[in-house]
Structure formats: C-alpha cells, structure tokens
Amino acid sequence: MTQTCESDNALPIEIQHSALVQLLANSLVLSQTAPYLSCYDVLNLAAAARALRFLVYHTPDVFRRLELGTVKTAQFDVDAVDRGGETWRNVQLDETLTEDDFYSGPLRGIFSNLRRLDILRDVQVLSLDGLSVTAELIHDILIDPSFSVRILSIRGVKNLNERKLRGALQYACRESRPEGTPRLRGLYVFGSKDTPAASAPKNDSRSPSPTSPAGVAAAWNDRSQKALTDVFAVEPEAWYVRRGDQLPIRVSSDWASTLVACAGVIAFDSVLCTGPRHFNSPAWGSVSIEALDAAASASAPAVPHFGIATHSLDGCASCGSAPEGWTVWGEEVFASQRDPDGRRTSESCMADLARFPLLAPPPMHSASLRVAMCPTGQTVRSRLPFIPQGKQQKARFIPRCFDCIRDRYCGGCRRWWCESCYIGPRASSPGEHAGSHAGPDSAHVFKSCWECGMNCKECIDHTQRMCQRCGGGYCLIHNEGSNMVAVCPSPGF
Structure with a gap:
C-alpha cells in the first residue's frame, strides 16, 4: 500500500x-x-x-445547497449603529446608508458576486444560520426573480425584525399573488442552528511514539473520547423521537396567524397546535370549552383561536391518544381532493404537508419538502435506504401549544392528560363534567406544583407531598427530599 x-x-x-x-x-x-x-x-x-x-x-x-454560516466574509460582528454617542473608528458611513443596507451588507455583497458569476439562480437550499439577516433581505429572496431558493434556513440569525418578516411572508402568500410565486417552499426559523462537527485533534510533535506503551494508551484514550463525543452528539430527532419542548426560544403568539396565512404555500419547522380549543383542530367542538375555562387555573390566559405548537407529546397517560388524534407521517387526510383523472391536486398535497414540520438539518441532496420533512427510517422518500414495509413503525406525534397542556402536563416525566380524561385542577369532583375525570387520580384532586406549575400523579404524591387542606404540593424535582409539605404557602393556611 x-x-x-x-x-x-x-x-x-x-x-x-x-x-x-x-x-x-x-x-x-x-x-x-x-x-x-x-x-x-x-x-x-x-x-x-x-x-x-x-x-x-x-x-x-454544485451550488444547489449553499451554506454561508461558516464564510468569513459573511460574518457581521458589529454592534448596533446607535450606541448613545459611541465613537466609530476606521468606519466611514454614507448618509444615504439605510439600516437594512448596514446590517445586510455582507450578505448582499456575496449575493451580488454570485449573481455576477451566474451562480445565484442555481442555489435552491440556502442556509444563513447565525448571520446578520434583515427582514428586507428575506423579502428580496421571496420576490426577486434572480433567487431560486426553495428551502431557507435563518435559525439563530441577528438583527432580524420578526414583525416585518411575518408581514413579508403573509404578503408573499396572499391569495392575489402572481402564479408560481413565491418560489420558497420551506423556512427554518424556530429551531436552533446546527452544531458544527468537532474538528480532529492536531498532531503534537511532543506526543509519545505510537509504538510505545504511552502512545498506545494515548491512542485508546483518543478513541474512547471520540466515541463518547459521537454518542452524546447524536440528538434524538425532533418531534417524532424527542418529546417535550421542541423550540429553544420563546415564540411570539403572532406567528400562529402567519402559519395560517402561509398554510399550503410555505412550510416551517413547526406546525399549528391541533388541540380541540383551536379552530383548525379536527376535534373542534368535541370538548366543552366552557368546562375547560371553568376548570383552568386563575392565572391561565385565554387560549387564542390559533396557536403554534411548541411541544411534541405521546398519547394521553389515561387513554393513550388525544381528542384530535395523532399526526402520522404519510397519512393522507385530504385524499378525497382529486382531479377528474383520479390524481391528487397540488393543493391537497400541500395541505397534507402543512401538517408536518421541517426536520433539521436541511436536506443535503434535494430541495424537496417531502425529503426535508421525512422522519428517519421512513419509506416515504426517506433519508435512509429502503426499509421493508412490514418492519417499519409509523412515525407519529401529537403537536400541542403550552396553553393546551397547561395544568395537565408534567415537565419531569413528560406525561400529560387530554381534555377527555382530565379537565383541570379546579374540577371539584369526577362527576362535575360529563365524560371526564377530576384529575390523573379520580380519588384525589391535584393542583399544580407550587414551583414549576406542573401536576402529575407520580410527581405529586398525595400522601407525602400534597397538602390535604389546599390540595397543592411539590413535585419530585422541587420536593428537596422532604417527605411532607411542612409549610403551606397558599394564602389562608
């Protein structure tokens, strides 16, 4: 050799x-x-x-997928322009320079060079994670015919005005838009940017010889360290495997109306909540909203008409499902919408895809939404080799917003109770509402933990951590090892 x-x-x-x-x-x-x-x-x-x-x-x-997050000329490390009289050195600012031109200058310069080389029209998957991106720049990507971007990632960007971005997205997806626009079909905006791969350790000339005992031990230590790093670096796939909170940052409630306006046109890395209290839910009208409002906590805000899903859940701890059912990958909901030849229309296909979130990272070899949404191991245009249908398990999850699981979700064990099995902590008895239980344990009414606001049968034991007078208590996480609630912090006790 x-x-x-x-x-x-x-x-x-x-x-x-x-x-x-x-x-x-x-x-x-x-x-x-x-x-x-x-x-x-x-x-x-x-x-x-x-x-x-x-x-x-x-x-x-060659330039179908372009990732600019690691390009040095695309970096923007300057703070805000107006810092209360801060003196700028070695910087000449034109009086006609706008805020958008300043913050998006590095990226606009790169796009200008790519347009001059006739490369920009070939870019279909564009990643701008962690860079300085403005809403005006996203608006240009949406309407400028020189861009052919179909999947865009702007996770963890700086200097982005989300209100203007939502307005640009809603304008691009308006009903009176020109045919064939926008070209953008997928937007990564809610998740966290991908962690870069760990670089290989540099060779040290002072390291021991590979044939010496110290060199062999050092080599095995490096292999063990690399194996542990690879194991911990593999994060469970969002939504379908990893349960609980899916979004690393707090998302404004105004994004829900944007997802409604863009449904069937642009997909996101999150979806709308399917809880029965929202208009878009398949279970709308199947649960008494008045009973839920009466049993909710006093501090709970009103649930909006639409909500963006922030949590991925398994089935209810009691019935194993949810009133709206599961979101199952590959399941056709609008299969009845077909053309005269028996083929499904593009509107029905996009309506189906609107039910599934984009999965990180963006696809490497394709700009198709199905590839970007397909869970690992699935045969519907899967990212992995073909798996026999008989050995394939359905990838499914239940998307919910926090308002729809408030007082019925435990953050410790990630179990929850649906509206049909548990109305809320203020329900006084199992028979107060027809077809419902008073709580996770029908013999006792549990309130939320005084610290984290969660309630769970296993996390609040009524014999050890629950106050018999007020019905409150501490969960296992905030119990601090005590066997009983010594002091009741509720007023009047």
Missing part, C-alpha cells in the same frame, strides 16, 4: 488532475460530493485547473 501511494504521488500533476477531472465529470459523483464541501473548498477546487473550473461553474448541482 505504501509503494502504491508513493507511485501515485510520483505521477505528473497533469495526469493526477486528469484522473480527478474524469471522476468529477460524472454528474452523479459531483452532485453527491459537492454538498459536503464548504464554499471555500469548492472555490479552491475550481481554481486548481481550467477543466475543474469549467465543471464547477457549469454544473448546476
């Missing part, structure tokens, strides 16, 4: 480049390899030889 490598290195540079050109001339090899290279590496490859430059700049799939 050593002799072969030495003989290959001894070949003339022209022959080595020719072999690489012949390999990359296969469009399948080039399109599958380019997404794993950074922009810097792709441009260096194009500068190596004229033949490679021709392949890189004349193959559309």
Whole structure:
C-alpha cells in the first residue's frame, strides 16, 4: 500500500488532475460530493485547473445547497449603529446608508458576486444560520426573480425584525399573488442552528511514539473520547423521537396567524397546535370549552383561536391518544381532493404537508419538502435506504401549544392528560363534567406544583407531598427530599 501511494504521488500533476477531472465529470459523483464541501473548498477546487473550473461553474448541482454560516466574509460582528454617542473608528458611513443596507451588507455583497458569476439562480437550499439577516433581505429572496431558493434556513440569525418578516411572508402568500410565486417552499426559523462537527485533534510533535506503551494508551484514550463525543452528539430527532419542548426560544403568539396565512404555500419547522380549543383542530367542538375555562387555573390566559405548537407529546397517560388524534407521517387526510383523472391536486398535497414540520438539518441532496420533512427510517422518500414495509413503525406525534397542556402536563416525566380524561385542577369532583375525570387520580384532586406549575400523579404524591387542606404540593424535582409539605404557602393556611 505504501509503494502504491508513493507511485501515485510520483505521477505528473497533469495526469493526477486528469484522473480527478474524469471522476468529477460524472454528474452523479459531483452532485453527491459537492454538498459536503464548504464554499471555500469548492472555490479552491475550481481554481486548481481550467477543466475543474469549467465543471464547477457549469454544473448546476454544485451550488444547489449553499451554506454561508461558516464564510468569513459573511460574518457581521458589529454592534448596533446607535450606541448613545459611541465613537466609530476606521468606519466611514454614507448618509444615504439605510439600516437594512448596514446590517445586510455582507450578505448582499456575496449575493451580488454570485449573481455576477451566474451562480445565484442555481442555489435552491440556502442556509444563513447565525448571520446578520434583515427582514428586507428575506423579502428580496421571496420576490426577486434572480433567487431560486426553495428551502431557507435563518435559525439563530441577528438583527432580524420578526414583525416585518411575518408581514413579508403573509404578503408573499396572499391569495392575489402572481402564479408560481413565491418560489420558497420551506423556512427554518424556530429551531436552533446546527452544531458544527468537532474538528480532529492536531498532531503534537511532543506526543509519545505510537509504538510505545504511552502512545498506545494515548491512542485508546483518543478513541474512547471520540466515541463518547459521537454518542452524546447524536440528538434524538425532533418531534417524532424527542418529546417535550421542541423550540429553544420563546415564540411570539403572532406567528400562529402567519402559519395560517402561509398554510399550503410555505412550510416551517413547526406546525399549528391541533388541540380541540383551536379552530383548525379536527376535534373542534368535541370538548366543552366552557368546562375547560371553568376548570383552568386563575392565572391561565385565554387560549387564542390559533396557536403554534411548541411541544411534541405521546398519547394521553389515561387513554393513550388525544381528542384530535395523532399526526402520522404519510397519512393522507385530504385524499378525497382529486382531479377528474383520479390524481391528487397540488393543493391537497400541500395541505397534507402543512401538517408536518421541517426536520433539521436541511436536506443535503434535494430541495424537496417531502425529503426535508421525512422522519428517519421512513419509506416515504426517506433519508435512509429502503426499509421493508412490514418492519417499519409509523412515525407519529401529537403537536400541542403550552396553553393546551397547561395544568395537565408534567415537565419531569413528560406525561400529560387530554381534555377527555382530565379537565383541570379546579374540577371539584369526577362527576362535575360529563365524560371526564377530576384529575390523573379520580380519588384525589391535584393542583399544580407550587414551583414549576406542573401536576402529575407520580410527581405529586398525595400522601407525602400534597397538602390535604389546599390540595397543592411539590413535585419530585422541587420536593428537596422532604417527605411532607411542612409549610403551606397558599394564602389562608
């Protein structure tokens, strides 16, 4: 093997480049390899030889996926312009420079260069995570015909006016929009940006010899450390595998109306809550809203007509399901909407896709929404190789907002009770509301934990952690090891 490598290195540079050109001339090899290279590496490859430059700049799939989060010229490390008289040094600002031009200057410069090289029209999956992105720049991506972006990721960006962004999205998805617009079909905006892969450790000239006992021990330590790092780096897939809170930041309630306006046009990395208290729920009208409002906590706000889902749940701890049912990947809800030839219409397909969130990271080799939404291991255009239908388990979850699980969800064990099994902590008896129980345990009425506001049969034991006079108590997390509630913090006790 050593002799072969030495003989290959001894070949003339022209022959080595020719072999690489012949390999990359296969469009399948080039399109599958380019997404794993950074922009810097792709441009260096194009500068190596004229033949490679021709392949890189004349193959559309090379720049189909563009990630600018690691590009140095795209970084923006300057604070806000107006800092109360702060003196700027080595910076010349034009009087006609707008705030958008200032904050989006690095990205607009890159887009201008890509447009000049006739590359911008080939970009279909664009990642701007962590950069300085303005709402005006997103508006240009939506309406400018020079952009062909179908999936956009702006997670963890800076200097973004969300109110203007919501207005731009609603305007782009209006009913009177021109046919074929917007080209954008998927937007990653709620999740956290992807963590970069850990770089390989640098070789140290002072390290012991690989053949010495110390060198062998060091090598095994490095392997163990790498194995542990890889194990902890694998995070369960959002929504379908990982339960509980899915969004790392607090999301404004105004986003729900934006998701309603963009339904069937642009998909997001979250979905609308399907709780029976919302108009879009399949179970709307099946649960008494007056009973839920009467049994809710005094501090609970009114539930809006639409809500954005922030939690992924399993089935109810009592009945194993939910009034609205499960969201199952691949399940057709609007299958009856078909054209005269028996084929499903594009409107019904997009309405089906609006029920599923985009999964991180954005797809590597495709700009299809189904690929971006498909859970790992599923056969509906799955990201993994084909799995026999008989051995495949359905990927499903129940999307809920916090208002629809308030007083009925435990943050410790991530179990919850649906509206049909548990009305709320203020229900006085099991027979107060027809078809419902007074709580997780029908013999006792549990209030929420005084610290975290959660309630669960296992987390608040009525014999050890619950006050018999007021019905409140501490959960296992905030119990601090005591066997009984010593002091009742409720007023009047």
